[in-house]
Amino acid sequence: MLIKILGPGCANCAALERVTRDALAQLGVDAEVVKVTGYAEIAAYGIMSTPGLVVDEQVLVAGRVPTTARVTELLAAHLAS
Numbered sequence: 001m002l003i004k005i006l007g008p009g010c011a012n013c014a015a016l017e018r019v020t021r022d023a024l025a026q027l028g029v030d031a032e033v034v035k036v037t038g039y040a041e042i043a044a045y046g047i048m049s050t051p052g053l054v055v056d057e058q059v060l061v062a063g064r065v066p067t068t069a070r071v072t073e074l075l076a077a078h079l080a081s
Contacts, residue, residue, distance in 0.1 A: 001031035001079075006042045006052030009035070015065045016051040023071040029079065 003020060007013030017033065024031055036042060036054075045054060049063035053071070060074045 001029065002056055003031050003033045004036045004052075004054040005033065006036045006045060006047055006054060007050035008037055008039070010050070012065050013051040016053060016061070019065065019068040019071050020053060020075075022068045023075055026068070026072050027075055027079070029075065 003024075005013055005017045005020065007016070013035070017035070020033060024033075042050065042052065045052060045059050047059065047062045051061075051065060052059060052063075053061035053066075053074075055075065055078050058078070060078070061071070066074075
């Protein structure tokens with residue numbers, strides 16, 4: 001699983017990375033987590049408000065920092081699909 005955290009490096013981007021890593025730990029899933037900071041690449045996902053969470057090239061969250069529980073739900077659903 002490839003997870004991308006989209007954002008310029010702001011506090012919300014760091015928070016999204018933290019809750020995503022916490023969710024991965026809760027699920028016991030190993031994934032590659034990368035940061036994407038380039039505006040052109042972020043805009044290519046159709047995200048106009050950061051942070052963004054992209055899993056295997058699918059945008060799951062944009063413009064907010066969800067709770068760890070919500071990210072865990074989203075990742076579990078993605079794994080089940």
